[in-house]
Each structure stands twice: as structure tokens, then as C-alpha cells.
Amino acid sequence: GQQLNQSPQSMFIQEGEDVSMNCTSSSIFNTWLWYKQDPGEGPVLLIALYKAGELTSNGRLTAQFGTTRKDSFLNISASIPSDVGIYFCAGHQGETSGSRLTFGEGTQLTVNP
Amino acid sequence: EAGVVQSPRYKIIEKKQPVAFWCNPISGHNTLYWYLQNLGQGPELLIRYENEEAVDDSQLPKDRFSAERLKGVDSTLKIQPAELGDSAVYLCASSSGGLYNEQFFGPGTRLTVL
Numbered sequence: 001g002q003q004l005n006q007s008p009q010s011m012f013i014q015e016g017e018d019v020s021m022n023c024t025s026s027s028i029f030n031t032w033l034w035y036k037q038d039p040g041e042g043p044v045l046l047i048a049l050y051k052a053g054e055l056t057s058n059g060r061l062t063a064q065f066g067t068t069r070k071d072s073f074l075n076i077s078a079s080i081p082s083d084v085g086i087y088f089c090a091g092h093q094g095e096t097s098g099s100r101l102t103f104g105e106g107t108q109l110t111v112n113p
Numbered sequence: 114e115a116g117v118v119q120s121p122r123y124k125i126i127e128k129k130q131p132v133a134f135w136c137n138p139i140s141g142h143n144t145l146y147w148y149l150q151n152l153g154q155g156p157e158l159l160i161r162y163e164n165e166e167a168v169d170d171s172q173l174p175k176d177r178f179s180a181e182r183l184k185g186v187d188s189t190l191k192i193q194p195a196e197l198g199d200s201a202v203y204l205c206a207s208s209s210g211g212l213y214n215e216q217f218f219g220p221g222t223r224l225t226v227l
Contacts, residue, residue, distance in 0.1 A: 004155075040122075040220060041218075041220050041221075042117070042204050042206070042219050042220055042221055043156065043204075044218070045216075048213075048215070050213065088155050088156075090155070092213055099213075100158055101216065103154075103156050103157070104155050105154055105155055106153070106154070106155055
């Protein structure tokens with residue numbers, strides 16, 4: 001079963017608001033990744049984090065790799081309608097090439113214009 | 114450059130029938146993954162191929178599921194016989210070699226078992 005706890009499960013916000021979601025685990029992860037999935041499509045990578053404490057931005061998105069290596073958060077600033085979708089955190093626990101990627105259960109984001 | 118291609122996009126079958134899904138990865142990607150995504154859940158790995166070799170199939174229910182990647186390029190995932198609980202989206206992903214290499218996902222096949 002999955003080992004990543006993602007919260008909140010869903011969010012309803014107004015256009016222009018900032019959004020924050022997070023992911024926690026009882027186990028240590030060596031990478032943290034954030035994906036977005038639109039209806040009828042596969043997940044698309046937004047941000048990848050490889051070092052504890054790392055803070056990385058991609059446009060209006062900012063994500064951090066927690067210092068304990070057991071959590072990560074994703075912030076979206078000034079949300080727009082096209083931010084609607086399901087956001088998944090994911091991570092690798094192993095340190096070898098191709099180690100299994102574990103996904104959280106997702107946060108459904110709805111943005112009202 | 115074309116992304117990961119999957120077919121069919123949708124499939125509706127009756128229980129106990131066989132079904133097969135096809136995936137063509139991004140050109141040059143030697144690693145191919147099949148994931149299962151239940152409604153309201155994140156993807157879960159079924160099997161990972163490095164070229165034509167299945168290197169991680171511990172999550173594949175081998176009593177009814179099988180997969181192949183004979184020439185190390187495209188792949189087929191089969192379920193025989195299908196059960197009601199197999200209704201889900203089956204995602205294929207591919208990546209190039211390297212540590213923590215990015216996985217590119219296809220659009221998935223949505224399977225409904227009646």
C-alpha cells in the first residue's frame with residue numbers, strides 16, 4: 001500500500017488566492033516529486049527535489065524538501081483557472097537507479113473564476 | 114517529439130473476458146513502467162522493464178495479469194480473466210537511464226469491467 005499521506009484531499013479556492021498542500025510519511029524519502037494530473041491524462045512532473053531542505057520554484061509553484069526527509073510541501077501563488085486538477089506528491093525511498101516511485105493519494109484543486 | 118502512446122483509451126468488457134493494453138514509450142527510453150490507478154488514488158506500480166527484462170514485477174498479480182516487452186520497445190499488459198475490481202486506469206510511463214530519471218506518463222487506458 002501507499003506510504004505517503006497527502007493533505008488536504010480537496011481544496012476550493014477563488015482565482016488569485018495562494019494554495020498550499022503537503023505530503024508526509026513515516027519513512028525517509030530520498031527524492032520528493034510533485035505531479036499534476038488533468039482529467040483523462042497522465043500525471044505531469046511539476047517539480048523535483050533531491051536534497052533535504054531544498055527549496056525549488058517553477059513559475060508560480062514553489063516546493064520544499066523537508067529537513068527530516070519525511071515531508072514536502074507545494075505552494076501555488078496567485079492561482080488561475082488552469083491550475084484546476086489533481087496534484088500528487090511522490091518520492092523514491094531507494095538510492096539506486098529505478099527505485100520504485102511511491103505516490104500520495106492526491107489533492108483535488110478547484111479554482112473558481 | 115511524440116509522447117508515450119497508449120491504446121485503447123477506453124475499454125468496456127464483461128467480467129471473465131480477457132483484455133489487453135498497448136504502450137509505445139518515448140523513442141530511446143529504455144525503461145518502461147505499467148501503473149494501476151484506482152479512482153481517487155495515486156498510481157501504483159505494477160511492473161517495470163529495463164529494455165526487455167522485467168526487473169520489478171513484485172506488485173503484478175501474476176495469477177491473472179501478464180506483461181511483455183519482447184523487443185525492448187513497445188509493451189502489452191494483459192488481464193485474463195478480468196474481474197469487477199480491475200476497473201481502473203492503467204497508465205504506462207517511460208524514462209531514459211539514470212538515477213531518479215524523470216518518468217513521462219501516457220494518457221492511460223480506462224478499463225470498465227461489467
